[in-house]
Amino acid sequence: MPKTAMPIKESEEKIDNLESQILDAPTKHERMPSPEELLLNVEDAPKITDKLNLFPFDWRVETPRLMEIYENSRDPGWSPSQLPWETLNVEGMTQDQRYAIAYWWALLSVFDASGPAVFARAMIHAYEVHEEDAIRKCFFSVTRDEMNHEEVCGKAINKLTPNGPLGYEPTTELGKLARNNIEWLYHNGARYWNGYKKAVEHYPMPILFSSFLFGEVASSTLFHSMYESTDIPVFKEAFKNIGRDEGRHLSFCLALLKEVLPKMSEEDRDTVTKQFRAGFIFLSGILYEPPEEFWQLPPTFLPAQRLLEEKAREAGFGILTLEKRKENWRTAVVRLKTIVEPYGVKFPALPEIDVDGETVAFDADKIVPIF
Numbered sequence: 001m002p003k004t005a006m007p008i009k010e011s012e013e014k015i016d017n018l019e020s021q022i023l024d025a026p027t028k029h030e031r032m033p034s035p036e037e038l039l040l041n042v043e044d045a046p047k048i049t050d051k052l053n054l055f056p057f058d059w060r061v062e063t064p065r066l067m068e069i070y071e072n073s074r075d076p077g078w079s080p081s082q083l084p085w086e087t088l089n090v091e092g093m094t095q096d097q098r099y100a101i102a103y104w105w106a107l108l109s110v111f112d113a114s115g116p117a118v119f120a121r122a123m124i125h126a127y128e129v130h131e132e133d134a135i136r137k138c139f140f141s142v143t144r145d146e147m148n149h150e151e152v153c154g155k156a157i158n159k160l161t162p163n164g165p166l167g168y169e170p171t172t173e174l175g176k177l178a179r180n181n182i183e184w185l186y187h188n189g190a191r192y193w194n195g196y197k198k199a200v201e202h203y204p205m206p207i208l209f210s211s212f213l214f215g216e217v218a219s220s221t222l223f224h225s226m227y228e229s230t231d232i233p234v235f236k237e238a239f240k241n242i243g244r245d246e247g248r249h250l251s252f253c254l255a256l257l258k259e260v261l262p263k264m265s266e267e268d269r270d271t272v273t274k275q276f277r278a279g280f281i282f283l284s285g286i287l288y289e290p291p292e293e294f295w296q297l298p299p300t301f302l303p304a305q306r307l308l309e310e311k312a313r314e315a316g317f318g319i320l321t322l323e324k325r326k327e328n329w330r331t332a333v334v335r336l337k338t339i340v341e342p343y344g345v346k347f348p349a350l351p352e353i354d355v356d357g358e359t360v361a362f363d364a365d366k367i368v369p370i371f
């Protein structure tokens with residue numbers, strides 16, 4: 001017997017004491033309710049009249065391939081905080097080189113750092129319109145990845161320009177030009193977001209996915225080229241990982257479009273053609289150079305950006321030259337063209353990069369594509 005045990009008599013007295021204090025549990029009923037009786041008095045629940053409601057939803061899977069890709073995405077295999085940031089030799093760079101590289105990350109942020117909110121919005125919409133579980137999950141997974149990409153943008157900018165992109169005072173002429181450009185970029189980013197919010201509720205999923213496809217073709221192309229041409233180890237590693245994620249997003253889009261494109265109406269196909277043109281105009285802001293049809297920019301913007309790009313290259317940061325960017329963008333777009341044309345989707349003319357096709361109108365208010 002353990003030394004601390006109570007003598008038997010004392011413990012019996014304690015139990016008696018406790019018994020006298022017992023209260024009936026509140027769930028003890030005289031009799032249980034009868035289901036038949038209850039059913040007689042059942043009232044109908046108010047009808048859900050709101051088209052965009054979250055309930056009820058189910059867990060049906062119509063596109064099993066999406067679920068497979070989702071399973072593979074659970075562990076992206078990397079984390080922004082685990083990248084070798086300690087190898088980034090900020091001290092070894094001139095002030096202008098720092099501004100220039102941070103500038104590129106700020107430019108990327110317009111596309112990639114808006115990713116979490118953009119895809120979260122798409123995910124909520126997928127719930128509202130009762131899309132299959134696989135689509136909801138795929139948006140969740142992309143949102144998660146985009147959060148990592150956003151984190152890399154933030155880390156890179158803050159290592160090079162603490163409190164950047166806007167919370168510091170640039171001390172050189174090039175730094176001041178970069179600051180002004182970033183403010184203009186964010187002005188356009190805000191316009192994009194306003195258009196996107198409307199568009200996401202306006203278009204059916206197949207059209208949204210076609211637009212996302214363009215974004216993913218663009219992003220996987222961009223990060224692949226940045227990976228190949230960058231000599232700074234931490235950024236090279238980041239580009240490799242982000243590029244892999246973007247490739248997975250591309251697979252999501254392709255898996256769904258393979259199912260929905262053959263069933264798409266003629267009218268929807270025409271909308272996709274228009275959206276491709278819109279996507280090209282928006283995404284050219286980083287893949288090539290920003291076309292005036294969407295981008296509201298001052299006359300100093302492009303010359304300043306060219307100077308900044310040159311400076312970043314000088315520090316080993318692999319922004320492609322304009323000519324190479326054009327070639328790269330063209331290759332990506334032609335790849336997209338060969339994916340969708342067999343399904344009867346006409347491709348828009350993109351004279352900026354010498355791609356023939358349909359001439360279509362551009363609506364700046366309804367831009368969907370994103371990284």
Ligand SMILES: [Fe+2]
Nearest residue numbers: 112146149371
């Ligand atoms: Fe991304």
Ligand SMILES: [Fe+2]
Nearest residue numbers: 219246249371
């Ligand atoms: Fe993506």
